[in-house]
Amino acid sequence: MEAVADKKQKWDLVIGTRNSMFDLRLRELWEYKDLLFLLVKRDYIAFYKQTILGPLWFFIQPLMTMVMYVFIFRNIAGIKTDPIPAPLFFIVNIIAWNYFSECLNKTSTVFKDNANVFGKVYFPRLILPFSIVISSLVRFGVQFILFILILLFYIFVKGYDFQFTPYLLLVPVFIVLMALFGLAAGMIISAMTTKYRDLVFLVTFGVQLFMYATPVIYPLDYPKNELVRRAISLNPLTPIFEGLRRALLGHGYFQWSSLLYSASVIVVLTIVGMLIFNKTEKDFIDTV
């Protein structure tokens, strides 16, 4: 700033009516990385404050859900998960689905939930959805330990035949894709909910319904109808869930082409989501 001695002034910042929708200001985002990590830490600490079991709650929820699913879908409905033992099948799916749905649900209400903060201070709004994805990832990581414990139990006690495959290396890719999909859908919805609240209602039960369109409580080869199977394969999450089971449990329907399909859909959606979010953040406070 010392260089500005002339009458002609150079300005650090110009606030105008409308920045370009494509100007994501990623450098600014980087400058706020400390905020990102502090927010993640805050979410994590606030989660177990004043609880007796603390972080143990991260385990209890998927464990109970798994027991319930085994009972209802395996024993009552008779959905065959062979050759994977039902508890293993469900725990992987539950943990993965939890991660996706948390990213989606929380991101989709980000404007509404944080209206009081957004209305007072400026910071790159994209930080918040990112912090949601990362703090959900922490939770996912903790729950993943639970999965490993159950897996070890099955390998050593029940003699489950598990082999390491190169597919294991794809696990991070699956997780990133899942996070991006939740983030993208969440951002698009959140941008629209600032004006039209109707979507909030849609999301809450829509996510639940969407689970049934994803091979979470059944493997992809379970439906006998070819048409139904095709329709389910259109869901970008299908290759991810099948792939995850292939990588982690050794059985699942995996094809590179379907992964490529899912990845391209998700990447396009993410870009669209970021652009829409970026456009909305500027003056959503007037409409929210």
Add this chain to the structure above:
Amino acid sequence: MSKQLAIKVEHLSKVYNLGEIGTGTISRDLERWWARVRGKEDPFLRIGESNDRTTKGNSKVVYSLTDVNFDVEQGEAIAIIGRNGAGKSTLLKILSRVTSPSTGKIYLNGRVASLLEVGTGFNPELTGRENIYVNGAILGMKKKEITRKLDEIVDFAGVERYLDTPVKRYSSGMYVRLAFAVAAHLECEILIVDEVLAVGDAEFQQKCLGKMGGVMKNEGRTILFVSHDMNAVSKLCSKAVMMDKGAVKRIGEVDGIIADYLNRNVDGGRLSYEFEGPSAKQLYFKSIRMLNSKGEPCKTFYVDEPIFISFDVGINDADFKCDLFLTVLDFKKRRIFSCESLVTGPRMQLRIEPYQLVRGNYSIETFLNLPNIGKLEFVEDICDFSVIDHVSPMMKHGGYDYGVVLGKYHWDTVEQ
């Protein structure tokens, strides 16, 4: 000194939609979109509708700001004053990038920190220390920076003992002090402050003002200050922008603008003050009235006429000896002088001699004084009146601040 600008506001306007947002706006959105497709102007952005809340406008949108222009030099403290709804908060919101303008631009030089409402992002479950970090980061500080300033912040807020206690257990005063402390220690070139001083006790308010004044003078920061507290404004700021109905009415030296602003607010004040009665007390006020020399109710006096203040006092116990005490306050609510008299009858009238008060706005504070016992019927800041100067020797100095009283003096040429 270089006259570099810190803020330049150019043709700034902001439009708000009235009524329900949501229901029915899809159709409006479509209409807007259709207009844009045909290359026409946005049908809802019609110029000319100002934000007057009291009258019903005929369009569905309202201009919260209309064509606002002003510059702020670096290191300057500028106050933005105006009644509720003048557009002050909208202006600050745009400046701190919470919302975007409808038309116009703002140019800024330096990092901006806004204290629109302190404690933003405080999570009640987290401890004071954790909140300092999160809040600081939200305001744009780096983690290292916060660590470096942690002691200073804690010290300023005076919450050291509670640092590792969740803030939900804090008293509201502690909460606010901590929040202000975080914001005040932000390294920035431009500080935007909105009414934060309304909270906290008098001592802390003084501390905040001192802090802001300090950063302005020592570190050359620019301050934009919005407040209804004219004391704080006149203490901190040298310049002021007066806003009315979304537009800038006047820009200039702070004292002149404050006087102008308060003068406007006097309109619609009351001429007489009736008190609830009858009371069982020995003595009580029935009414207080401002009168001119003709005995008419009045609230605007010329400098060369006397001011009468008439008290009707209810007396239940004639043996009760009590003094009537009255203090004249200036527009900043500073006490100028007091007068006292024994209550000798049911109607007491005070005559303030002409050529005493300079032009400006005044009010009074009064009570019944029982010596060594206490004050009865204390009423503060009533009977707003103004004095208009058209003849005094000081009149020609216009807006210059030559004091609050026209002194009694005499000049002589003394032979040596």
